[in-house]
Amino acid sequence: MAKPTFLDLGKRGxxxxxxxxxxxxxxxxxxxxxxxxxxxxFQMFNESSRIAIDLGRRVRAPDGGTVVVVLDGAWEARxxxxxxxxxxxxxxxxxxxxxxxxxxVHASYGVAAQLFRLQKALDDVVDHLPGDSETVGLxxxxxxxxxxxxxxxxxxxxxxxxP
Amino acid sequence: MMSLLRRWQIEEDDTYVLSLVRAILGVxxxxxxxxxxxxxxxxxxxxxxxxxxIIPEALLxxxxxxxxxxxxxxxxxxxVVVGRWARPSLLxxxxxxxxxxxxxxxxxHNNRYALLLFALLLAFxxxxxxxxxxxPAATAAERKGPLWAARLAQLQMSIIYLASGxxxxxxxxxxxxxxxxxxxxxxxxxxxxxxxxxxxxEVLAHPTLASALAKLAIxxxxxxxxxxxxxxxxxxxxxxxxxxxxxxxVTSQVELFTWLSLAVYALFAVPTLRExxxxxxxxxxxxxxxxxxxxxLDWLARFDIRxxxxxxxxxxxxxxxxxxxxxxxxxxLARVARATPLLFPLFVPxxxxxxxxxxxxxx
Numbered sequence: 001m002a003k004p005t006f007l008d009l010g011k012r013g014x015x016x017x018x019x020x021x022x023x024x025x026x027x028x029x030x031x032x033x034x035x036x037x038x039x040x041x042f043q044m045f046n047e048s049s050r051i052a053i054d055l056g057r058r059v060r061a062p063d064g065g066t067v068v069v070v071l072d073g074a075w076e077a078r079x080x081x082x083x084x085x086x087x088x089x090x091x092x093x094x095x096x097x098x099x100x101x102x103x104x105v106h107a108s109y110g111v112a113a114q115l116f117r118l119q120k121a122l123d124d125v126v127d128h129l130p131g132d133s134e135t136v137g138l139x140x141x142x143x144x145x146x147x148x149x150x151x152x153x154x155x156x157x158x159x160x161x162x163p
Numbered sequence: 164m165m166s167l168l169r170r171w172q173i174e175e176d177d178t179y180v181l182s183l184v185r186a187i188l189g190v191x192x193x194x195x196x197x198x199x200x201x202x203x204x205x206x207x208x209x210x211x212x213x214x215x216x217i218i219p220e221a222l223l224x225x226x227x228x229x230x231x232x233x234x235x236x237x238x239x240x241x242x243v244v245v246g247r248w249a250r251p252s253l254l255x256x257x258x259x260x261x262x263x264x265x266x267x268x269x270x271x272h273n274n275r276y277a278l279l280l281f282a283l284l285l286a287f288x289x290x291x292x293x294x295x296x297x298x299p300a301a302t303a304a305e306r307k308g309p310l311w312a313a314r315l316a317q318l319q320m321s322i323i324y325l326a327s328g329x330x331x332x333x334x335x336x337x338x339x340x341x342x343x344x345x346x347x348x349x350x351x352x353x354x355x356x357x358x359x360x361x362x363x364x365e366v367l368a369h370p371t372l373a374s375a376l377a378k379l380a381i382x383x384x385x386x387x388x389x390x391x392x393x394x395x396x397x398x399x400x401x402x403x404x405x406x407x408x409x410x411x412x413v414t415s416q417v418e419l420f421t422w423l424s425l426a427v428y429a430l431f432a433v434p435t436l437r438e439x440x441x442x443x444x445x446x447x448x449x450x451x452x453x454x455x456x457x458x459x460l461d462w463l464a465r466f467d468i469r470x471x472x473x474x475x476x477x478x479x480x481x482x483x484x485x486x487x488x489x490x491x492x493x494x495x496l497a498r499v500a501r502a503t504p505l506l507f508p509l510f511v512p513x514x515x516x517x518x519x520x521x522x523x524x525x526x
Contacts, residue, residue: 007250008287018311018315022318029322029329037268040271042273042330043327044273044323045342045346046337047342048342048346092212093213094213117215117269120213121213124213146336147341147342
């Protein structure tokens with residue numbers, strides 16, 4: 001007979017463990033709607049949607065406003081000393097869905113999940129542009145095909161940046 | 164309800180099948196760990212890449228610790244496979260895995276999360292009493308142990324079906340067949356590559372059929388959540404579930420989820436071993452052949468196989484069920500299929516054929 005270990009719970013321990021475990025699982029499943037990507041809630045194959053991301057960068061215009069310049073994922077910008085530096089979206093964004101620009105990809109875990117992640121990615125990238133003294137924000141125009149319906153579009157903007 | 168809870172708390176039985184599930188889970192954990200390691204860039208820190216941490220950023224590991232944890236996952240998985248330090252390793256791999264999953268929700272996948280949950284639950288079960296490398300086979304008495312955590316793992320499977328089926332039921336796009344229709348239309352090339360006829364995929368993606376399939380998928384998941392627990396429906400639920408998961412496997416990319424689900428299905432088998440008999444006539448080649456096949460494929464140790472021409476009563480082989488019912492011919496084959504994992508998909512077709520062509524032999 002094997003020696004009991006800390007993993008061999010007594011009767012009360014079994015009841016306590018099961019109660020805590022099932023409460024956590026039930027809570028995570030029932031609160032799935034509170035999380036855009038539904039993590040920890042087993043919403044399998046929740047959508048069959050695609051998205052195509054077109055990236056742009058917002059820069060200052062001569063009239064004092066801003067203008068969006070379309071990007072293919074890479075851009076050049078001057079730093080404070082005037083030296084030209086190179087930047088790429090995929091330098092920071094390695095995610096197999098979000099790093100793909102310009103063509104439709106499967107929106108794993110649904111459109112809401114991917115838009116949530118894309119917004120975070122835009123904010124993250126503008127927070128990590130050392131040496132770019134021109135870009136004041138990033139813009140993503142997203143074409144969406146949700147569950148086989150006709151395409152619609154939405155625009156996400158990163159938080160403003162003041163280089 | 165109280166007696167059910169009391170029984171769940173104290174139930175003990177053979178842990179042979181439980182130990183087999185542990186070994187399979189170890190292999191799945193190993194494959195999962197190797198995949199993670201293969202895509203990991205050793206010198207990249209979370210600071211260098213876009214990520215969405217669930218836990219506070221301060222708790223994220225540096226590159227060296229992250230790499231060490233991935234390697235540790237593989238070592239734990241190997242220990243789980245061989246059965247040495249299997250239970251602490253299961254717990255460790257679950258804790259480390261859930262931690263790593265919480266470091267970046269971009270890397271979250273339901274199947275990986277499910278694998279870790281089953282590892283966690285099996286850690287609390289005596290799943291190390293059989294299938295242990297270089298340890299002599301344990302006796303039935305030594306293998307006997309509490310099954311409460313294994314029952315909890317069964318319940319976890321049910322939670323997955325309930326959550327998945329319930330969310331689809333509440334989604335109009337799912338109920339109407341939009342999701343499954345579009346998915347099937349787009350999965351055609353993948354399915355064809357796996358051997359599914361293209362014409363079949365086109366028919367399945369038709370809106371009318373897609374709507375029917377969507378409802379069938381929802382009903383299937385909700386049925387499995389309950390049907391696996393009811394003695395009257397369990398065998399059919401297991402068969403239907405196997406078909407369901409194999410269909411998903413050939414039409415979608417679900418990493419290890421199919422094999423994880425099928426492994427967990429083994430926990431629904433009655434724990435006691437060799438309650439059925441295969442009695443065969445060694446003088447008949449067909450009986451001897453079937454006995455050898457069953458011996459090789461009886462991974463759940465369901466059968467006591469004996470050469471006994473007299474008991475075979477003129478048949479090549481006879482299957483004796485738990486309740487003493489005897490069956491030979493097609494029905495006997497159906498009963499062999501019912502209890503052997505590899506032949507299990509044939510159980511219902513054989514049973515239907517047996518009903519059509521040969522009445523059961525009483526006994």
